[in-house]
Amino acid sequence: MTCTEAPPRVGRMALVGSWTVRSVHELSGVRHALADRLPCDCAAATADPVEDTALSGVERIVLVASELVSNALQHADGPATVRLLCDGRSVLLEVVDRSPDVPPVVASRRPPGEGGFGLHLARRAAxxxxxxxxxxxxKRVWARFTDPSPLAPR
Structure with missing residues (x-):
């Protein structure tokens, strides 16, 4: 099974940050940088619309970023770029790589410990x-995190 092949609606989203990741050893730094940039005045980063998770909005976004970047580093050729965009209501996370011919694939059933659950996690958390x-x-793999109401102006 594959993810939907379509670009996200960006509208008036502002770029909050962008990071290039060349190896899994750089993931920790990107996770910290993402957490520092969130909530970026965005309700989606503080909301928890996924009722059956104990993760905050920021934790979900950072988790999905980590999974998507790991996938890009494992399956694509070269570095990955993480882009974080926000419009006050939603956060858009994009992971860009240079392997457009390798579509992201949602893994079929696998025994625990064999990997392949990154896109399952992303689809559940975003x-x-x-x-x-x-x-x-x-190739740009993206995840959108949305809250129905924007934060009040500061």
Whole structure:
């Protein structure tokens, strides 16, 4: 099974941060940087619309980023770029790699410990997950985290 192949609606989202990851050894730093940039005045980062999880909005976003970057590093050729966008209501997380011919695949049933659960986690933790190819030979896997009400202005 694959994820939906479609670009996300970006609208008036602002780029909050962008990080290039060349190896799994750099993931910890990116996780910390993401957590520092969130909530980026965005209700989705503080909300918890997933009723059966104990993770905060920030923790869910950081977890999904870690899983998507790990997938990109394992299955794509070269570094991955993490992009964090926000519009006050939702957070869009994009992971960009240079392997547009390798679509993300949701793994079928596997025994525990064999991996392949990253996209399952992403689909469970985010409101929407998808991917698309760009004209610049990139693949962008994205996850959107949405809250129904924006934060009040500060």
């Amino acid at each position: 409101h929407t997950v998808g991917w698309y190819r760009t004209a610049r030979d990139e």
